[in-house]
Amino acid sequence: MAYIEPAPIKDRENPFESMMSRFKIASQALGLDDEVYNVLKSPAKQVAVSLPITMDDGSIQVFEGFRVIHSNILGPSKGGVRYDLSVNIDEVKALAAWMTWKCAVVDIPYGGAKGGIKCNPRQMSSGEIERLTRAYTVALAEIFGPDRDIPAPDMGTGPREMAWLMDAYSRIQGMTVNSVVTGKPLVLGGSLGRAEATGRGVMVSALAAMEKLKINPYQASIAVQGFGNVGSYASLLLEERGSRIIAISDLSGAYYNEEGIDIEKAIAYRDQNNGHLEGFEGAEKISGEELLTLSVDVLVPAATEDVITTENADKIKARLIVEGANGPTAANADAIINEKGIVVAPDILANAGGVTVSYFEWVQNRLGYKWTAERVNRRSDRIMKDAFDRVYETSIEYKVSMRIAAYIVAIDKVSKTYKFRGGF
Numbered sequence: 001m002a003y004i005e006p007a008p009i010k011d012r013e014n015p016f017e018s019m020m021s022r023f024k025i026a027s028q029a030l031g032l033d034d035e036v037y038n039v040l041k042s043p044a045k046q047v048a049v050s051l052p053i054t055m056d057d058g059s060i061q062v063f064e065g066f067r068v069i070h071s072n073i074l075g076p077s078k079g080g081v082r083y084d085l086s087v088n089i090d091e092v093k094a095l096a097a098w099m100t101w102k103c104a105v106v107d108i109p110y111g112g113a114k115g116g117i118k119c120n121p122r123q124m125s126s127g128e129i130e131r132l133t134r135a136y137t138v139a140l141a142e143i144f145g146p147d148r149d150i151p152a153p154d155m156g157t158g159p160r161e162m163a164w165l166m167d168a169y170s171r172i173q174g175m176t177v178n179s180v181v182t183g184k185p186l187v188l189g190g191s192l193g194r195a196e197a198t199g200r201g202v203m204v205s206a207l208a209a210m211e212k213l214k215i216n217p218y219q220a221s222i223a224v225q226g227f228g229n230v231g232s233y234a235s236l237l238l239e240e241r242g243s244r245i246i247a248i249s250d251l252s253g254a255y256y257n258e259e260g261i262d263i264e265k266a267i268a269y270r271d272q273n274n275g276h277l278e279g280f281e282g283a284e285k286i287s288g289e290e291l292l293t294l295s296v297d298v299l300v301p302a303a304t305e306d307v308i309t310t311e312n313a314d315k316i317k318a319r320l321i322v323e324g325a326n327g328p329t330a331a332n333a334d335a336i337i338n339e340k341g342i343v344v345a346p347d348i349l350a351n352a353g354g355v356t357v358s359y360f361e362w363v364q365n366r367l368g369y370k371w372t373a374e375r376v377n378r379r380s381d382r383i384m385k386d387a388f389d390r391v392y393e394t395s396i397e398y399k400v401s402m403r404i405a406a407y408i409v410a411i412d413k414v415s416k417t418y419k420f421r422g423g424f
């Protein structure tokens with residue numbers, strides 16, 4: 001039977017409000033003045049563009065594109081470009097702010113931004129996606145720049161789109177400018193280690209948190225929601241370190257095996273099966289909702305926003321949640337999770353490995369030099385581990401959750417930098 005993709009389920013909180021409510025709590029804990037709070041609460045710039053594209057059948061379809069720069073206080077703004085039907089300005093604003101906090105938590109010299117196009121890339125040809133990517137780049141050519149705003153992949157985009165973006169931007173500039181975008185294919189100045197970087201950071205955060213909770217990774221059972229770039233690499237790397245990945249999932253459903261799923265096999269199957277797991281053998285099929293409430297040591301939500309909500313938070317049995325996705329826990333579910341004593345390695349910490357290696361890619365492009373995979377991994381592992389320790393210590397010092405602690409670390413850094421730079 002042909003695989004029919006289910007419609008995305010997105011009946012959820014406003015992600016910008018989710019971001020703001022944590023931001024407010026952390027700002028109060030820090031005693032941040034109203035002035036600085038007001039500076040950081042609204043994005044610095046929001047751009048919406050309309051992109052008419054000639055489709056393969058000759059018709060013209062108009063797509064909506066966005067780029068939001070939340071802040072450039074720490075440096076040029078950085079963040080991915082998402083291609084998905086659910087893209088809207090509130091989501092892009094929240095994702096842009098999360099990038100600001102994320103870059104500050106791992107202490108890299110970038111502000112935060114995010115972009116998106118409302119489209120369904122799975123139903124478009126490669127030619128249509130290429131024209132859309134080039135049109136988006138031309139429309140935003142004044143916004144992007146290696147010292148201004150540096151895009152990267154996100155949901156629905158990857159090295160192929162980044163190559164088109166780099167090429168379109170370079171044509172406008174009349175020279176090759178590879179540092180305008182990260183997550184490029186290796187031959188165009190991409191970095192070794194970038195493809196697996198977010199998943200690798202999730203693995204480093206998970207191991208650091210397991211150590212604190214005295215969970216032995218060799219005996220740990222893990223469920224991973226989402227089997228895209230982040231979920232599949234996080235699964236593979238955690239499996240390599242001895243843990244048992246007992247459930248994985250994607251849009252086609254969830255796959256469960258108490259003995260542990262062979263992740264290399266699952267990745268190979270997905271790659272030969274149009275990118276999804278439908279029909280994967282070696283596991284029992286369960287629902288996506290069941291995966292979230294399995295009796296596991298660690299739950300890794302690595303798909304999208306608001307999958308842990310007030311509806312299901314109470315049923316979660318994991319002792320540790322490591323957030324591979326951006327915003328997987330709705331803000332009003334935080335209290336339930338905290339009351340249950342579940343430790344959360346929050347998104348702005350746990351998934352920051354991607355932007356960290358994006359930073360290394362940008363540095364290498366500007367140096368005109370290439371680092372070995374070993375150097376990239378060693379440096380990003382150290383950054384992730386240091387950031388984890390900083391957030392953990394802050395959570396003890398302020399007696400708050402790791403999530404609020406991560407916001408405290410980030411907001412403290414951005415607000416101090418703002419005070420030094422000053423305004424008008």
Ligand code: GLU
Nearest residue numbers: 079080152153154355358
């Ligand atoms: N889209 C990724 C994220 O949400 C990567 C951003 C980047 O590398 O700039 O962190």
